[in-house]
Amino acid sequence: MCGITGWISYDQDLTTARGTLEAMTATMACRGPDAGGVWLDTHAALGHRRLAVIDVEGGRQPMLAEHGGRTPLALTYSGEVYNYRELRAELRSHGHTFRTDSDTEVVLRAYLQWGEAFTEHLNGMYAFALWDPRTEELLLVRDRMGIKPLYYHPTADGVLFGSEPKAILAHPAVRPAVDAEGLAELMAFTKTPGHAVYKGMRELRPGHIARVRREGLTLRRYWALEADEHTDDLPTTVARIRELLEDIVARQLVADVPLCTLLSGGLDSSVITALAAKGLAGAGRGPVRSFSVDFTGHTENFRADALRPTPDGPYAHALAEHVRSDHSDIVLATADLADPAHRDAVLTARDLPVAGFGDGDTSLYLLFKAIRQQSTVALSGESADEVFGGYAWFHNPEHVAADTFPWIAARVADHFSGEGSGGRTGLLDRGLLAKLDLPGYTDAGYRQALADVPRLPGESGRQKRMREISHLHLTRFVQMLLDRKDRASMATGLEVRVPFCDHRLVSYVFNTPWSMKTFDGREKSLLRAATRDLLPAAVADRVKSPYPSTQDPRYAAALRAELGRVLADPGAPVRPLLDTAAVADALSGDAGESFRAATEVALGLNTWLASHGVRLEL
Template sequence: MCGICGWVDFRADQRAPERRAVLDAMTATMSCRGPDAEGTWVDRHAALGHRRLAVIDLPGGAQPMRLDARRDGEPELAIVYSGETYNFRELRAELGGPWRTDSDTEVVLRAHRDWGADAVRRLNGMFAYAVWDPQAEELLLVRDRLGVKPLYYLPTADGVRFGSEPKAILADPAVERRVTRDGLRRLLSWVHDPSNAVFAGLREVPPGHLVRVSRAGVREERYWQLQDTGHTDDVPTTVRRVRELLDDTAKRQLIADVPLGTLLSGGLDSSALTALAQQYTDGAVRSFAVDFTGYEEDFTPDDVRGTPDAPYVREVAEYVGTDHTDIRLTTDQLMDPAVRSATLHARDIPAGIGDMDSSLYLLFKAVRAQSTVALSGESADEVFGGYRDFHDADTVAADTFPWIAGRMMKQGPSLLAVDLDLDDYVDAQYRRALSEVPELTGPAANDPHERRMREICYLYLTRFLPTLLDRKDRMSMAVGLEVRVPFCDHRLVEYVFGTPWSHKTFDGREKSLLRHATKDLLPESVVQRVKSPYPSTQDETYEKALRERAADLLRHGSPVEPLIDRARVAARIDGPMTGTHDMGARTQLERVLDLDAWLRDYDVQLDLT
């Protein structure tokens, strides 16, 4: 894993000392993503910065990496790379030697020399990288198919700035920290949109895309997209194929030259992944789970969480035979100002989900003390249809994004005082997303429910999952932990996306294909367990602490005041305690506090004209 940054600027030679100082500052912001090494390289019109987390070929994978120089003294190509290419050994054999390192970075660099931009189509992995061609004077910015690894860019009059995170680009003094109404809409809408990365002008390289930067300008190109596959396999064949893909993916993603573990929640996804990892590991796999002090003993079922994780975690760890560690957190830890500040800095924007960010950050920090790499069950719900919204008729029928129509995201009257026309913004995003959905073919094409479920699956994979992946990446890389997501293997995603909804629910349950493909590995209680989301503390003192901090904000004033309705915030502070039975109410207070901290810490210039 790593952090990358840099720029292309065609107006003048970029090798002046002051330009190197800017590159150094940008690279320094990526130190958490790459605590093991640092490297920079400056060409006449390009600059590349890299921070390294050493996972494969510890002594040989230094970056920026360059191919041998041409006769004129310039390198043929140069690269800064973040992520993992899981099939690099097969590609290495296909490309042939000689090789200077054992790293996957050199394989990707050589692949671009031999195959050009089409090289990315051959990569299996999670990655974000930049390749500079001095002779063609062209930069390629490349991102993996599902958007597991982040990559941002800012077009300029003379080229582009880029970085793994916005903070790298914002470290350039020439870049404004301005946020417009559109930026706030993206921030508050719960809809992923790569063309709007909150800060004015900032964009993401969309998942499955590359960006070409040359003297002719900046151009995005799609190299991968979800398609209708005309699925003809029957259910038993489909289940077998899913298992084959899971087995192969698990084996590939266990490759590392550093300690590796799994994240275990006791749900079907993480339990299946942990069991698969144990099958292909010598000795006991390390597994880790997050919990809260008193959570299991005092647990109260609510609308989305029917059971605590801990009993299932213990059962899986014993059944599979892992070397297990529970990370138990207190409310004081979750509300620690230093922790909340760290999570904001990691995400660069105010996420507004409070303890679910703080606890993930603290979990990853504890895991990093024992492992450098962890496998996560993230994305199984989006791929296999696990969320309750997939199975609620009213939510499915709603003419909007299902997670917005669903109960989890209903938050009551807004605490904001500014009218951002969020409904119109969300509707425009929804119509745009629907226009991209590949049409069904075959018998399923005549079934309205199958067509609608194809849309729902596409919406979750392209407009919801990227937000979760970004959260996972930011929280883990903030502590120098590489988290891999086997359920995002593009071969698995393509295959399951192409299956009819009737296959995905053939046993009358959610995630039928995953359940039956892995049930031989798991205790029956976990096979039958109903989906339970990532845990959120039920400790009443947490909500009390939120209210106290919001009240303090109103007493002393803050940068967020122009955005909020003081009367509504005060009413929420003085209203009845809600606990996890009304997460929307708590989330709104989290949002106000996070917005305040963000405006202060990032020196944001609001432009709401």
């Protein structure tokens, strides 16, 4: 998977910048624990940390493509190109020769063959920087769905870039500062394309290329969802989805290191695990390994709530038994979830105290950390809900009709952290909230998101609205989840692949009529119909239940105790941001879990401001 970073300066000689580049590269060591390297040219310095997955010996980076005794091209690359074998064969037919078996070299040669149009040939998840000394130009490229992150910071004479903000912040010319708009982005529970929270920094948008020249930086979109007429009937559509899924999973099973699946017992992860089991068995590589997360006593004492009607454990075990996977439960204790050191590790991984996921962030990190002891690559069911319409608010007329993001109307963020959460911003100072104007910020983002939706001529009514709802999820909601999964996994050196984000599948299902997506009166009708034969009936018919959250009241109590310690510290940087009366209520003995999500936000902000040197410019 890897982590990348670099520095382009047209006014300096960067061959003397090794120390700075090595410091920036070192911040990416978690993403690439197997090897590291830097490459310096007069105006370009590239850094790389490697997680070896394909061609363990030959895929070292930064990688150079030599031609005619010169070095025309240098690449630092993160991700996987799943069709690299076919591309290598095609490039050989054009006269290219290869010295490694890596997909990295295929990307280099593809650029030499097709120029900037090479992105049209790539299928995968990737973020990379490509320096061409012949023209002294840098290309920054991000995959179509934004699975892999890539940030950049324009400078007076070039650009800084990295897989994560921490790589850019390691440069001595950059200081971490956040203004009111950045803090609003942090709190809004929707991801604005291109926004990076930190002042001066941007995130390259999915499906985009940034070209850096002496004259400056320009952006070009090379891919986006388009509105096309769907002409297949229902049986053909179901068959096409199955065909795509089998091809996608087969491609994503390619690895030279141990591979597994993430299994919750929901429809999405069960489909991926079943297809992986089938594919590995057919290749003589089975059984598939699968992993689930659980909490001590959670299944036995489970209480249904508005988001989670059933516990995962019984369904995950039923699927594992059905496909005969080599299954393991990763059972986490409440003390581990509440441990400030673990929550601080998540904050460091994400560079930000992201509001809305609470203990789900910590448990995801601990799950990946445990899996990494046994496997290097994992396949996940992430994004199926966005593609196929799986969330409850897709099917709630009130939430669909709301003049805002449907997950905002459904108050999803206030419930993700557990039953009884009283709102993420419940402890923040009223004056601060007025300055941030989260309703106004969210509304402006929603208007822009609607303006970005592709339209089909003559489309109206319910189909038009559901196209909007789908597009909002695929461009604003799933980006939060993909970023969360990438940071938590790469912080532990685990590569997580997301088959449902294959752009062929996303485009095909996006243009399928909503009536077809719900033809049996349920959520994710097409996915269920295309894969029912792979699953036990109980799993195929299970109602959607999101990623689990602990229900142990000791977790909220531990947070409350930590908040009390923070507030007892007169130097705690979060104190001026808090509403003292609301904090007093949260610290009262009878508050229970009512301030759980808000307490997580307050504690995260305090650690971020205290340990990461962040300056708020409000």
